[in-house]
Amino acid sequence: MSGDAARSVRAGRHTVEVHRPGKVLFPAGDGGGRGEGRGGDGGATGYTKGDLVDYYRAVAPFMLPHLRGRPLMLERHPDGVDGPRFMQKNTPAHYPDWISRVEVGKEGGTVCHTVCDDTATLLYLADQAALTLHRWLSRAGHVDRPDRMVFDLDPAGDDFGAVREAAGLLGELLAELRLPAGIMTTGSRGLHVVVPLTGHHDFDEVRDFARDAAGTLAEAHPDRLTTAARKKDRGDRLYLDVQRNAYAQTAVAPFSVRALPGAPVATPLSWDQLKDPAVDARRWTIADAVDQARTRPWEGAMSHARALGPARRKLNALRG
DSSP states (O other), X not given: OOTTSOEEEEETTXXXXXXXXXXXXXXXXXXXXXXXXXXXXXXXXXXXXHHHHHHHHHHHHHHGGGTTTOEEEEEEOTTOTTSOOEEEOBOOTTSOTTSEEEEEEETTEEEEEEEXXXXXXXXXXXXXXXXXXXXXXXXXXXXXXXXXXXXXXXXSSSOHHHXXXXXXXXXXXXXXXXXXXXXXXXXXXXXXXXXXXOSOXXXXXXXXXXXXXXXXXXXXXXXXXXXXXXXXXXTTSEEEEOTTSSTTOEEEOTTOBOSSTTOBBOOEEOTTGGGOTTOOTTOOBTTTHHHHHHTOTTTTGGGSOBOSHHHHHHHHHHHO
């Protein structure tokens, strides 16, 4: 197929035109063997826009529950990962009317964010070279009340063993606080630990709780963990980052492709899988993330949302 020939993809009630599906977005040879395309050209072309569309179409049933109703920030790379990056908040006027939008307040005005509620929207965004979708932790209609709390485990270097260890410690603490949690590779360097909430608390309450939980861990393991926001204060310790728990802040959405060599994917996994030494932040790519999605690693975890009141009391008792 010519790289310039448009391709029509039917998704529900809508047909999405994929322009230049043969355009290479991830050059071959950059991903240690993981960056090879799935088409007939294989590693000769790398991953194309058509590959990206095919991936998002296949993963849509598993990804959409994590996107619906949430304002998005789109990370676009029209010329591929080696070209310029655009972080898009406002929805362009030329986007189809059937794509959902939500207008939210910002300092001095409003922003009209795109909301991805269906497969057609997901494919349209892929055609726009929106490689990565960054989602709000709250939903339209209740944008000031997050229903997700995120801990970002950010290592000082490339030691994923330190990330795995920190995740285990955080998982133990959350279990003691009786908070369910899912774990996800970021597709970049670390892990996200995601806690489902009822949406009864505002962002200040959620961030304060996350900060105190992270601080409790860092105080117990001061040689390995830190909550220091400044890099110069962290040394070689892993950073427990809770700053995403704020109004208008975003976190990479589950099953999003990252704009990195080999097209790694931010992928949910089970806590048992974390013990596998082969797992690291870029373990899954667009070649195999759908297979991982089909195992439903977060089965049940995101459907048991909690209010933070009981957990706060338990955490306060632990902190003395």
